Amino acid sequence: MFFELAFSLATAFITPVQKKQPPKNQTIYVKETKEPCTGVAPMQCLQIKGLKDSAWQNLYTNIEGFNYTPGYRYKLLIRVTPVKNPPADGSSLKYTLRKVLEKKKIAEQGTEQTIYVKESKEPCTGVAPMECLQIRDQKDSSWQNLYTSIEGFNYVPGYRYKLLIGITPVKNPPADAPSVKYTLKKVLEKKKIAGANADKGNIWNYISGKRWNVIQIDGKTLTQSGIWLEFDPATGRFHGKGGCNSISGGYKTSGDVISFSAAISTKMACMDTEVMRREAAFLHMISDKTFRYDVADQTLNLYDNNRLVLMFGMQSKEDRK
Secondary structure, eight states, rough: OOHHHHHHHHHHHHOOOOOOOOEOOOOOOOOOEEEEEESSSSSEEEEEETTTTOSOOOEOOOOOOEOOTTTEEEEEEEEEESSSSSOTTTTEEEEEEEEEEEEEEEOOOEEEEEEEEOOOOEEEEESSSSEEEEEETTTTTTEEESSOEEOOOOOTTTEEEEEEEEEEEEEOOOTTTTEEEEEEEEEEEEEEEETSSSSSSHHHHHHHHHEEEEEEEEOOOOOOEEEEEEEEETTTEEEEEEEESEEEEEEEEEEEEEEOOOOEEEEOSSSHHHHHHHHHHHHHHTTTTEEEEETTEEEEEETTTTTEEEEEEEEEEGGGO
């Protein structure tokens, strides 16, 4: 993904090894609107994402040679080059346009979109520190901050919403204001989230009464992964299957946070190397790690820095084989 490439280039450049890192080519999308952001000062940031990214992210610098026109969505081939000894308030990477692969006009009269709104807000910084609604456009994508309001929408904490909204570009917005206006068209779904503002003892009674099958890892949907967990709040232990071996370990919870101890497994060798690889990756992913969690739509969801990284599907213990 785009930001993994950027981060790897940046970290490689500042390591003690002084070997010069070569520029890398990358394909990205640029959104048709900018969003308010704060770098050295409040500003308007381009919204970009890589080909495999689901969420738009702020770009706090420019793309050399790229002439941005609001109202158009772009697909660009760019070159990412490490900057030697960048200033403290400057980017450690330089972005240069190689080629405009696509430029698509987005209707100025506005568009309609279905989005999900999370049951809780998160701290964020626009012009000043604030609390942002958390939104996403797909059920299994990462949550993003919404730095403005949705006109006509009365948000109630503890409920997850599915909304149909209108998105209208704003002409000549001020530097500290959004470049689009969001308007509620229809509330398609409003669902109380277990554990959002509820007693965590009750939610763990629910979680411990089910088997949880892994159905998604890092945005990749898995069919019959063979990986599952069951939790025992009385002992603070979990057990399950990694696809081949039996696995177990400890866990602790505090509010909407769960921390796993190092997971252990039996030492069976399976013929399917992909199953073994996936099992090892899963154990590494949860061992000695802390996640934020919620339960919704019969799924147990684990988040790392507000990004959905693990999704478990609920199965009744009576239905297990």
